Amino acid sequence: MEAPARFYYSLFFHTRLYLALGAVVVFFVVSFFAPAAYPFAIIALLALTALVLLDFMLLYAAGPALRADRKMAERFSNGDQNEVSILIRNNYNFPVWMEILDELPFQFQERDFVRYGFLRSKEEQAFNYNLRPVERGEYQFGATHVFVKSPFSLLRRRFTFNHPQNVKVYPSYMQLRNYELFSFKHKLNEIGVHRKRAIGHSIEFDHIKEYTMGDDVRTLNWKATARRGNLMVNNFTEERSQQVYCVIDKGRNMKMPFNGLSLLDYAVNSTLVFSNVALHKGDKAGLITFTGSQTEILAAGNKKVQLNKILDQLYAQTTQWTESDYERLGVNLRASLSQRSLLILFTNFESASALQRQLPYLRQLAKYHLLLVVFFENTEIKKLNEQRATAIEDIYIQVIAQKFAHEKKQIVRELAQYGIMSLLTTPEHLTVDVVNKYLELKSRMLA
Numbered sequence: 001m002e003a004p005a006r007f008y009y010s011l012f013f014h015t016r017l018y019l020a021l022g023a024v025v026v027f028f029v030v031s032f033f034a035p036a037a038y039p040f041a042i043i044a045l046l047a048l049t050a051l052v053l054l055d056f057m058l059l060y061a062a063g064p065a066l067r068a069d070r071k072m073a074e075r076f077s078n079g080d081q082n083e084v085s086i087l088i089r090n091n092y093n094f095p096v097w098m099e100i101l102d103e104l105p106f107q108f109q110e111r112d113f114v115r116y117g118f119l120r121s122k123e124e125q126a127f128n129y130n131l132r133p134v135e136r137g138e139y140q141f142g143a144t145h146v147f148v149k150s151p152f153s154l155l156r157r158r159f160t161f162n163h164p165q166n167v168k169v170y171p172s173y174m175q176l177r178n179y180e181l182f183s184f185k186h187k188l189n190e191i192g193v194h195r196k197r198a199i200g201h202s203i204e205f206d207h208i209k210e211y212t213m214g215d216d217v218r219t220l221n222w223k224a225t226a227r228r229g230n231l232m233v234n235n236f237t238e239e240r241s242q243q244v245y246c247v248i249d250k251g252r253n254m255k256m257p258f259n260g261l262s263l264l265d266y267a268v269n270s271t272l273v274f275s276n277v278a279l280h281k282g283d284k285a286g287l288i289t290f291t292g293s294q295t296e297i298l299a300a301g302n303k304k305v306q307l308n309k310i311l312d313q314l315y316a317q318t319t320q321w322t323e324s325d326y327e328r329l330g331v332n333l334r335a336s337l338s339q340r341s342l343l344i345l346f347t348n349f350e351s352a353s354a355l356q357r358q359l360p361y362l363r364q365l366a367k368y369h370l371l372l373v374v375f376f377e378n379t380e381i382k383k384l385n386e387q388r389a390t391a392i393e394d395i396y397i398q399v400i401a402q403k404f405a406h407e408k409k410q411i412v413r414e415l416a417q418y419g420i421m422s423l424l425t426t427p428e429h430l431t432v433d434v435v436n437k438y439l440e441l442k443s444r445m446l447a
Contacts, residue, residue, distance in 0.1 A: 011056075012156040014149060020048050055152040058094065065091050066159045068144050070102070071126075076139065076167055077174040079261050079269060081130040086144060088127065090119035096148040099156075100127060103142025107135055133169045134260040136268070136315055141165045171314045172269035175431065176276055209235050243286065243300040243341035244278045244438075246271040250291035250317060251324035253348045256376075258427040263376055267346035268314045270431040274344070275310050277435050281442065287313055288333070288343075291320045295332040300341070326361035334368065342370045342441065344434065349375050352407045355414060366420045372441075373415055373422045374434060381405055 024044050031038035059065075071085040090096055100115040108131060115127050133139065146159045208224050211231035224232035248254075248271065254264040275285040279302055286300030287310050298313050324347075333343075343365060349355045365371050384401040387394070408424060415422040425433040 010158045010160075012147065012158060014153050014156050017052065017154040020154070024048055051152055052154050055150055055154045058092075058150045058152070059148070059155060059157040062092060066096075066146060066148060067091065068146055068159065068161045070141065070144060070161075070163060070165060072165070072167065074167065075173075076131070076133050076169040077172050078133055078136050078169050078265060079172050080174040081132050083128055083130055086115075086127045087124065088117070088119065088146065089124040090121060092148075092150075093121050094150060095120045096150065097153070099147040101145040101147070102129075103144070104131070105139035105141060107133065107137075107139055132260070134265070136169050136171065136265070136317070139167050139169055141167070168315070170311060171265075171272045173272065173311070175269055176273050208232050241302065242283045243337070243339055244275075244283045245286040245288050245300060245337075245341055245343050246274060247288040247290070247329075247343050247345040248317065249324050249345070249347035250289055250319050251347075252319065252321050253323075253350065253354070254346075255319045255321075256348065258376075258379065261427070262319060263348055263427060264317065264319045266376075266427040266430050267374075268317060270434050271346070272307075272311060272314060273431050274434050274438065276307055277438065279307060285310065286341075288329075289313075289317055290329045290332075291324050292322045293325055293328055295329055297332070297336050326358045330361050330364045333365065337369070340369055342372070342438075344372045344374060344438075346374050349408075349411050350378070350404070352410050352414065355411050359414070359418070362415070362420055363418050366418070370441075371420055372437065373420060374430070375408075375411070375422070375424060376430075377408060377424055377426050378404065379426055 284300035
């Protein structure tokens with residue numbers, strides 16, 4: 001674009017100029033009926049013209065009078081608030097008022113995004129705002145437009161900074177970071193994670209220690225007691241290097257939205273945090289995703305790079321409109337997993353009939369592995385049940401809602417009848433409930 005065209009597209013008239021022109025026009029209309037006012041109308045017009053020219057010279061006399069740069073992380077955390085900063089420096093010799101328009105990725109669907117600011121001469125300031133993505137994938141930022149006006153505020157000059165940036169939205173690594181921070185500070189109970197009291201003991205020997213009040217007398221080591229002359233007991237620790245797989249259903253039943261995120265996104269975020277917990281507990285964490293006839297398996301491991309592998313594979317997961325094939329899942333796992341493992345299946349059943357279709361395949365999985373089925377409570381139905389009925393129609397709606405809520409509890413009982421563990425939870429409490437259930441299984445020495 002040539003210089004004259006750039007000048008034309010960067011110049012805008014401010015509302016104050018239109019008001020001033022309107023006042024001059026009124027002045028001329030009045031002078032038609034009162035000729036003595038005509039010279040004053042001419043003076044007002046000339047004064048306004050001089051101010052416009054002066055304002056134009058102030059805005060365009062300087063070359064690179066404004067500088068702006070967008071600062072943000074290389075990747076965003078899905079479902080969390082991510083900070084974006086626009087650093088602007090005013091090189092004018094006078095203060096300016098600014099209107100900042102940043103071209104956001106289309107996924108946010110914000111067409112009226114604008115920020116206002118004020119900068120003194122030679123001042124530099126960062127203007128921050130937060131974005132909450134609700135979809136994983138690649139987001140593209142466009143140009144940044146800054147409209148400035150001088151103290152006269154008759155004209156506005158637009159500065160356009162073409163610095164398109166791409167950012168990838170990953171599963172909620174901020175949630176993972178917060179969990180690690182609370183774990184480091186030993187404050188996990190503040191976010192709902194509780195250690196479970198161990199029942200029984202593991203078979204993995206740790207060390208021998210002196211007997212203290214409360215120790216299990218069944219762990220007495222009589223040979224060590226005879227040598228030392230004091231009661232000595234064997235101390236056991238949790239079994240380690242167990243295989244733990246998060247199995248994520250990518251079928252249409254995981255498309256249901258909650259607070260902007262789909263159930264699949266909640267399962268993905270929970271899987272990332274849970275895998276980190278399992279790795280810290282010494283177990284091998286793996287990932288399985290399935291839908292239709294496709295099953296993807298990331299072998300369980302406990303190396304340092306395993307969490308990054310899980311994160312990279314979770315990044316590209318999307319739901320499908322087809323119903324997931326549990327029969328094929330069972331066949332694939334039977335062929336791929338030779339060792340008995342803990343399978344945490346993230347799925348959703350809205351009715352008992354939906355469970356009945358998949359129950360034979362779930363029973364087959366539970367025959368060879370320790371299976372935990374995690375599905376979601378419908379919070380909207382719960383709200384309907386808690387509302388006060390004021391009309392006959394409200395009563396009908398509540399009866400239907402109670403029927404659906406009862407079916408969820410019936411699903412839990414049905415799974416327990418066949419020895420399959422289940423966890424019914426809300427999307428917002430999914431991560432904490434899954435971690436608590438895992439710690440409970442570890443304390444019971446089932447995993």
